[in-house]
Each structure stands twice: as C-alpha cells, then as structure tokens.
Amino acid sequence: MRHIISLLMENEAGALSRVSGLFSARGYNIESLTVAPTEDSTLSRMTIVTSGSDEVIEQIIKQLNKLIDVVRVLDLNDGKYIERELMLVKVKASGQYRDEMKRISDIFRGRIIDVSDNTFTIELTGATSKLDAYIDSLDNDSIIETVRTGASGIGRGDRILKI
Amino acid sequence: MKPEIITGAEIVIRSLQKESVKFVFGYPGGAVLNIYDAIFKQTQFKHVLVRHEQAAVHAADAFSRATGKVGVALVTSGPGATNAVTGIATAFMDSIPMVVISGQVPTHAIGQDAFQECDTVGITRPCVKHNFLVKDVNNIASTIKKAFYLAATGRPGPVLVDIPKDITAEEAEFIYPKTISMRSYNPVIKGHTGQINKAIDLLVNAKKPMVYSGGGVVLGDASESLTNFVNELEFPVTSTLMGLGGFPASDSKFQGMLGMHGTYQANMAMQECDVLLAVGARFDDRVIGNPDNFLAKPKKIIHIDIDPASISKRVKIDVPIVGDVKNVLDEFILTYKDIKKTHDKSITSDWLKQIKEWADKDCMAFKDDGSQIKPQRVIQMLHKVTNGDAFVTSDVGQHQMWAAQYYAFDKPRRWINSGGLGTMGVGLPYAMGCQLAFPDSQVACVTGEASIQMCIQELSTCKQFNLPVKIINLNNRYMGMVRQWQEFFYGNRYAESYMDALPDFVKLAESYGHVGMKIEKSSDIEPALKEAFGPKLKERLVFMDFITDQSENVFPMIASGKGLSEMILAEDL
Numbered sequence A: 001m002r003h004i005i006s007l008l009m010e011n012e013a014g015a016l017s018r019v020s021g022l023f024s025a026r027g028y029n030i031e032s033l034t035v036a037p038t039e040d041s042t043l044s045r046m047t048i049v050t051s052g053s054d055e056v057i058e059q060i061i062k063q064l065n066k067l068i069d070v071v072r073v074l075d076l077n078d079g080k081y082i083e084r085e086l087m088l089v090k091v092k093a094s095g096q097y098r099d100e101m102k103r104i105s106d107i108f109r110g111r112i113i114d115v116s117d118n119t120f121t122i123e124l125t126g127a128t129s130k131l132d133a134y135i136d137s138l139d140n141d142s143i144i145e146t147v148r149t150g151a152s153g154i155g156r157g158d159r160i161l162k163i
Numbered sequence B: 001m002k003p004e005i006i007t008g009a010e011i012v013i014r015s016l017q018k019e020s021v022k023f024v025f026g027y028p029g030g031a032v033l034n035i036y037d038a039i040f041k042q043t044q045f046k047h048v049l050v051r052h053e054q055a056a057v058h059a060a061d062a063f064s065r066a067t068g069k070v071g072v073a074l075v076t077s078g079p080g081a082t083n084a085v086t087g088i089a090t091a092f093m094d095s096i097p098m099v100v101i102s103g104q105v106p107t108h109a110i111g112q113d114a115f116q117e118c119d120t121v122g123i124t125r126p127c128v129k130h131n132f133l134v135k136d137v138n139n140i141a142s143t144i145k146k147a148f149y150l151a152a153t154g155r156p157g158p159v160l161v162d163i164p165k166d167i168t169a170e171e172a173e174f175i176y177p178k179t180i181s182m183r184s185y186n187p188v189i190k191g192h193t194g195q196i197n198k199a200i201d202l203l204v205n206a207k208k209p210m211v212y213s214g215g216g217v218v219l220g221d222a223s224e225s226l227t228n229f230v231n232e233l234e235f236p237v238t239s240t241l242m243g244l245g246g247f248p249a250s251d252s253k254f255q256g257m258l259g260m261h262g263t264y265q266a267n268m269a270m271q272e273c274d275v276l277l278a279v280g281a282r283f284d285d286r287v288i289g290n291p292d293n294f295l296a297k298p299k300k301i302i303h304i305d306i307d308p309a310s311i312s313k314r315v316k317i318d319v320p321i322v323g324d325v326k327n328v329l330d331e332f333i334l335t336y337k338d339i340k341k342t343h344d345k346s347i348t349s350d351w352l353k354q355i356k357e358w359a360d361k362d363c364m365a366f367k368d369d370g371s372q373i374k375p376q377r378v379i380q381m382l383h384k385v386t387n388g389d390a391f392v393t394s395d396v397g398q399h400q401m402w403a404a405q406y407y408a409f410d411k412p413r414r415w416i417n418s419g420g421l422g423t424m425g426v427g428l429p430y431a432m433g434c435q436l437a438f439p440d441s442q443v444a445c446v447t448g449e450a451s452i453q454m455c456i457q458e459l460s461t462c463k464q465f466n467l468p469v470k471i472i473n474l475n476n477r478y479m480g481m482v483r484q485w486q487e488f489f490y491g492n493r494y495a496e497s498y499m500d501a502l503p504d505f506v507k508l509a510e511s512y513g514h515v516g517m518k519i520e521k522s523s524d525i526e527p528a529l530k531e532a533f534g535p536k537l538k539e540r541l542v543f544m545d546f547i548t549d550q551s552e553n554v555f556p557m558i559a560s561g562k563g564l565s566e567m568i569l570a571e572d573l
C-alpha cells in the first residue's frame, strides 16, 4: 500500500543521503522524496512517498527512527492528512489545441503561467492522484514537458509533527 | 582560569585521554601527520602501529569485544580510510562500539580530487552507526564526545570522525563537554512493565519453553542476569554463534549452539518449542534458516532487544520488549520472584525428556582412529590445555565452526569472531587486541591456512609489541568451508578452493622472529599445545601448523534456505 511518511531531521550536511541511502540499501521503494528547511532552520522536514506491505512499512519507520539525524517520524497514513504536489506542464497550444488546453486546465483549476505562440505552461497543485488524472486527460502528443515536486503532506487538525 | 588554546591535533589527543583511551591502533600518513606529532608528545595512551589499516580496525574491534570498552583506530585519508572499511563493516555487523578517526585532505582541497582524497564519510555511511566530517576546529572536542557516546550507547556500533588536515593545525580553546544530549537520539533502556508481565505469564505457563540467547547478551553484559533468570526457571538454553559464553556451556541446561551448524537438540527444540524467549538475538538467516519453515510450528515469541528495528524484522514477535537486555532481565527476575510459588515446573518434564532424547543422538561425535589429525580434537585439546579459560579468536571457515562447537565457552567476551560479516583475516588482529587488553591471559587464534594469509603481515606487529599469541592453524590445504559446500551442493567440483603454493609456516613464523611448530601426528596434538602454552614459551608467539584431515566436514549442517529441522548429520552420509 502507498504510504506518506513525514519526518523531521537535523539540518546537517549529508542528512538527506542517509535517508536516500537507507532506502536503496534495504531495497525499499521511493515514489518521491521532498525536503526543505522548516521555520526552525536547524530542522529539515521531509516527505517520503513509499509503498510496501504493513511489515515493510513498519521496518521503514523503525529504520528511519534509527538514523541518528532523524528527530521524529510520522506515518501520515495512520490518521487523516492532506497531501499536495505542484506540477508545471508545458503543452502544445497552437491552432486547434489552444482552446482545448485552456478548458482542461480550468477544469483542474490549473493556472496558465506562461504563454507563447505555440505553448502554454500550466501550474497545477493537488494530491498526486489529481495531477495524474490531469496528465491522463491530455492527449499524449500535446505534452511537451512536465516537472513535479513530489508530494508534501501534513496531518489534519490536531495531528502535528513538531518537536 | 586562562583558556587553554591548543591545536586541533592536540584537541584530538586530549579528547581521547578524556575518554580514558588506553590504546590507539593506527597507521600514519600525510593527512594525520599533525595528529601523529601530537601523539609523539604524549604518554597517556599507547599507539599500536599495525602493518595494514584493516588490522588496526580489527584490533580495536577485538579490544572492544574483549573489554566492553570503546576501541579506537586512527587512519590517514584516501587509501588509509578505504583499507579501514572492511574492519568498520565487520564491527558494524556485530554491533561493536568503536571510534575510527580518519584524516581528510584540507578543507579547501575537498572535492578537487586532491592527492589521497576520497569521500570517506560517503563510503562508510552504510557501515557505521554514524559518522561526522569536522569542518571547524571548535567542533573537534564535542564531535569526539558525541562519537564515543553514540558508539557505546543504545545498540552499539562503530562511529567515524573524519578530520581535514588544516583543522588539526588550527587552534582553539579546549573544552571537553562533560555530558551530551541529542534531541534526535534517546535509546530506550527500561522495558515496558506491562510487556514484562505478559512475558513472565507466558513463560511460567509454557510446556515447551526455550531460551535463545544472542550476541546482545554478551555486548550488554547481561550474562549473569540471564544465567540467574534461567537458573530460577530451569529452562533449556541455546546460543547463537555471537552469544557463546553468554550462558555457561558446561551447565546442563545448555543445549549448544543453534543454527546452520548448531546441535541437533538446539535446533529441534527451537523448532518444536511452544514459548520462545529471544534475548539480544536477531533471528538471522544463519540461525533460523527459512522463517516460514520456522513458524510452521506455532509458538509464542518474546523478544528482548535494545534495537526496535531488530524486532519483527524477519519473524513476527508476540511480546516485543525494547530495552537494555540486562535491565530487562533483572526486571524479569524481580517479577518472577513475586509469582514463583505458583510456578509448577513439572509441566515441562515431558519436554525436557524429549530434549534429552534429541541430545542422546550425540550429533557432535566424530570418528577419530588416530591416523590423521582431526580438527575437532585439536580444539578439544586446546580447551583442555588452556583450562577452558583462554580468549579464543577465530577467522572464518570450518575452523571457526569447530572452535565454536568444541571449545565450551563458560564466560562471555572470550569468544571473539566475525559472525555477521564473516570476514576472513580477523583472527590475528583480533588476537592482538585481546592480548594487549589482557597481557597475562592466554590468547589463542584458531585459523585456517587461507584466512591467516589475509592478515599475515601482523606477525610483524606481534613481534614489535611482544604479543605472545598462540596461533592454531588448522591446515587442511583447502578453503575448507568453500570445499564443503562444493562437495554437498556442486557435485564435488572444487572450483578454486584448493590452497596451492602454501608457505612453510614454520619458517615464515621464524622469519618474523617467532616460534614455529608443525604438528602432523594425532598423538602430538596435546604435547605440542602443552609446550606452546607452557612456561618456556610463555613470552613467545607460537605459530602451530596442524596438518589436519583434508576431507573433514562441519556437522550438523542446514543447507541455506532450509528449515531448522532439516539438518544433515554426520551419520547421514
């Protein structure tokens, strides 16, 4: 099953490679991994999207906790959470495509952030599944380039990951 | 008080002194010259110059295994660090507390492909508990303090501190922190009371109980606590390769080692028990074989371990208890005392009878008509001649298994071997670490003619430091363990497992200034050992080259991937 794991770690050189190294060394899946410093600059927050059986996820959580730089780990799937990812898509927008692209973008609440004679660049945020759905709705030939940040996640309401 | 301003190199030395380090095992080079200059000017600890960095790390590792203290190694950048990697990985796999200090090229040269530069922190990352690159002279002392703290607490392990050369030349005030606390690192010591009660309840009601003791019992100094607890309950005990000595082998409750080359009774009891108490052990593949097969027989499993990640990793645990094994076992004893009166020990009598029947198979018997030297006999004689009280180190192969099987270890920290990584070459440097830690004790290195050649250069170190190690070379002219697998599983095709062009070990030992002996007759085993361990050669390293039966195999054996009850016994062939 797909899991979103959030963690706080010391903002030290090499901390990211300890996490990514753990996943490759133990053969765990990584769908995406995002990281940036938090409002407390000594801490970084990471969101890892992974998948595996319950046993594998349990091991991943334990192994992450075992890393010396990791301060706290939370499996967002243990409760209610919100997930968001940002995607930028450059699509063909000439002739017959131009109106069609605008229409689909509106349906998905995308924003056109750059326009040229032949292209639109569209910004889209949402859960990973929504971004997938947007891509699926486009004609493959019309996509020129895509870039995605990977998911970030946060618990709902009282579910807080903080030290 | 005036602040004490000293160089980074001096800070390194002073920090090691603050940690009461007695020995630093190392090898110099450009990036650590400042540190070596500071070593030259001090007398508080002894630097042991090895002949290869791998041996420095192994010796520091053995010092730690034998004493329980943190071992220390010092190597230069680039090749010094890469040579150390095998030693670090070996210590990591067996959770040995150790601090390795490596030199690095100057900070301005990092990333320039400088002479003798390598990404030491990157290379060692997957085989250390933690590592650091120190980029500011003001951080040296606190980083070394952290390194010792991390190495020795929680689940122990090696910690590497990489220090660029310019940082050791700069000056700073020396302040050694008294204590350390890290918000990201808080190992659990005390076990959960509710879980402990649950465990005791399961144990006293078990009809077929079994205790499975691992390396954590030795490393956690929990041997006495385990023995006391088991003596209260009178349960049968088995031990992993790493746990030998954690429970006295001469006690009638001890069923011998379990696992791939474990005894028939230990493996059968592991398989058939109804309640299993696992203490500081990790259910690894060489111990329980195939996990599905192991669980085919339903049983309740209680697991005490300092490392939460070891619990339910390969086998689902019913009663997990995270904590220091000694602390938890002492808690077990107290909890048990409260309900002792209600414990009906007779419910296990059928089980104990069953185990006795398995033991009567006498799976460790071996044929010996005296015509050739049997390796098992050498180990039995070694036990006799040393009164079972020696530090025994080993390399990796058949000789290692025979040493484990036939030298009945009654005390912890006496059996020193590489169980996790299985590193050939550790035997001699391990013996050096033990002998330096215990200069007046008997130290035997049980090795094979292939393994010993992987760190043979250390005979020179032994000469320099007068280490009277006794080397027991079980010379079968084969990479015996490889040959055994080829015999059983590859149709006797002995691909590259023959040790051709062997040196004359007697002359080799002599050329390093040691005593060499070649023993070819079974009747000479005991007299030769008596001579080597006797008063005349007490101060000398003796290299004993035992020419053994080439075709001997290690039994019992479980083929990899098979289950515990699927043993091959000597009598089956």
Ligand SMILES: Cc1ncc(C[n+]2csc(CCOP(=O)(O)OP(=O)(O)O)c2C)c(N)n1
Residues within 6 Å of the ligand: B395, B396, B397, B398, B399, B400, B422, B423, B424, B425, B447, B448, B449, B450, B451, B452, B474, B476, B478, B479, B480, B481, B482
């Ligand atoms: C560094 C290293 N390389 C290879 C191996 C694989 N290996 C395991 S046992 C063995 C043979 C050991 O031969 P020897 O030291 O003569 O011991 P014997 O089995 O004959 O007692 C080999 C090659 C290993 N364990 N370590």
Ligand SMILES: [Mg+2]
Residues within 6 Å of the ligand: B397, B448, B449, B450, B474, B475, B476, B477, B478, B479, B480
């Ligand atoms: Mg051999």
